[in-house]
Amino acid sequence: MNRLILKYGRPLTAVILAVFAWVIYRRIASGDGITPLAIAAVIVWVIGAPAFIYLWPRLTVNGYKRAIVKHGFGDGPIPVNTLYAVPGTSSPSASRGSLMATGADDLLYVGGWLDLSKGPQVLHVPDLAGRYFSVQFTDPSTSTNFAYVGKRTTGTKAGDYVLSGPGWKGTVPNGMTQISSPTDSALVIGRVFVESDSDLPIAYGLAKQIQLAPLKQ
Amino acid sequence: MVNALAWFSQSGVVQGLILGAVLAFLTAILLMNAVARTITTTVNGWSAIRKCGQPGNGVLVRAACAKALPVVNVFEEAAYWTTTVDGSGQTLSGGHGYVLHFPAGKLPPNDAFWSLIPTDIVGYMVNNPTNRYSVGDRSPLAQNADGSVDIYLQHQAPGRHEQNWLPTPSGKFKLTFRVYLPGAAILDGTYQLPSIVKAP
Numbered sequence: 001m002n003r004l005i006l007k008y009g010r011p012l013t014a015v016i017l018a019v020f021a022w023v024i025y026r027r028i029a030s031g032d033g034i035t036p037l038a039i040a041a042v043i044v045w046v047i048g049a050p051a052f053i054y055l056w057p058r059l060t061v062n063g064y065k066r067a068i069v070k071h072g073f074g075d076g077p078i079p080v081n082t083l084y085a086v087p088g089t090s091s092p093s094a095s096r097g098s099l100m101a102t103g104a105d106d107l108l109y110v111g112g113w114l115d116l117s118k119g120p121q122v123l124h125v126p127d128l129a130g131r132y133f134s135v136q137f138t139d140p141s142t143s144t145n146f147a148y149v150g151k152r153t154t155g156t157k158a159g160d161y162v163l164s165g166p167g168w169k170g171t172v173p174n175g176m177t178q179i180s181s182p183t184d185s186a187l188v189i190g191r192v193f194v195e196s197d198s199d200l201p202i203a204y205g206l207a208k209q210i211q212l213a214p215l216k217q
Numbered sequence: 218m219v220n221a222l223a224w225f226s227q228s229g230v231v232q233g234l235i236l237g238a239v240l241a242f243l244t245a246i247l248l249m250n251a252v253a254r255t256i257t258t259t260v261n262g263w264s265a266i267r268k269c270g271q272p273g274n275g276v277l278v279r280a281a282c283a284k285a286l287p288v289v290n291v292f293e294e295a296a297y298w299t300t301t302v303d304g305s306g307q308t309l310s311g312g313h314g315y316v317l318h319f320p321a322g323k324l325p326p327n328d329a330f331w332s333l334i335p336t337d338i339v340g341y342m343v344n345n346p347t348n349r350y351s352v353g354d355r356s357p358l359a360q361n362a363d364g365s366v367d368i369y370l371q372h373q374a375p376g377r378h379e380q381n382w383l384p385t386p387s388g389k390f391k392l393t394f395r396v397y398l399p400g401a402a403i404l405d406g407t408y409q410l411p412s413i414v415k416a417p
Contacts, residue, residue: 024232027229033228036228037228040229044238045237048238049242053245056283064287132330132397143270143287144279145290152293193397
């Protein structure tokens with residue numbers, strides 16, 4: 001459905017505008033005034049356009065949230081504060097949901113939705129021994145990435161990272177690193193490099209070990 | 218009360234609200250696309266937006282990025298370039314063959330990997346009989362005598378250089394070039410991808 005809207009966006013827009021033109025033409029032709037219509041339209045237009053722009057990042061990230069917590073990627077919905085590793089790389093046979101037909105075919109993706117309203121979560125990453133990986137944390141209100149764990153930012157050794165929401169005042173256990181989230185929710189996208197087909201089971205074994213757990217106090 | 222309801226239903230206010238909302242939506246889309254174009258840098262036909270995903274982006278840039286490249290990596294994590302045209306500005310199509318020529322030593326610098334993936338215009342991979350959907354740093358690409366590398370982008374298998382062949386969809390298509398952990402020359406803009414050249 002999304003694919004069709006994206007592909008035929010312009011003809012669809014033209015049809016919708018033509019229907020509007022016809023409605024307005026009918027009103028004028030039948031002698032009804034169009035002043036109330038025009039005033040209502042202009043008010044909604046002037047308020048609505050900036051509102052759509054402001055909300056667009058949130059709408060986009062919420063689309064990913066729905067894909068994760070309502071549909072999942074082949075094994076049913078993924079509960080909040082759970083990371084799911086997609087077992088295969090992206091391919092054209094998008095049986096795992098169309099999102100998976102748009103990615104890179106040399107990465108395994110890990111996805112999840114973070115909810116910190118009931119306390120911090122601990123992200124555990126295994127030792128990836130130099131292999132490329134990243135875990136991206138995206139703020140749903142702005143669709144910007146406020147933190148990364150991965151080869152570029154933290155290295156590839158095993159580690160535990162405390163993800164805390166705004167206002168959390170606990171202490172971070174020894175040996176763990178704190179990542180403060182600007183909101184109580186975040187989109188989590190992990191990526192683990194796959195060298196080749198024969199490397200896939202090894203990469204998948206590592207991707208599955210990238211996990212969330214509640215912080216024990 | 219009944220009179221007010223009757224006026225409300227006949228005055229056209231309802232149509233006005235719907236019309237205004239749809240126009241607001243279309244205006245927002247057009248504006249976001251326009252902003253996305255202004256923050257896009259295009260060199261040799263390849264377009265990239267380097268600002269996306271960064272905390273601190275303003276409202277317009279955030280919206281434009283969410284529209285153009287939803288939940289994308291920051292550029293220093295992964296550089297993405299896309300193109301739907303060849304180096305001379307003509308639309309890429311499976312009806313033609315193309316060559317991407319990297320001079321010796323000019324494959325993209327990186328600390329992770331790179332890959333080139335053809336998709337349909339929207340961004341979905343398209344089936345092909347070879348099951349080869351990308352070429353990248355792990356592909357056994359043959360070098361020319363001078364150390365340069367040619368990648369052949371065409372729908373049908375080329376007569377020669379089959380290991381440097383990347384099958385493209387039969388119709389119009391889009392290319393995405395990803396470099397994970399891009400090297401310093403990519404981040405400072407001194408490294409540029411070469412143009413896609415239509416095969417004679």
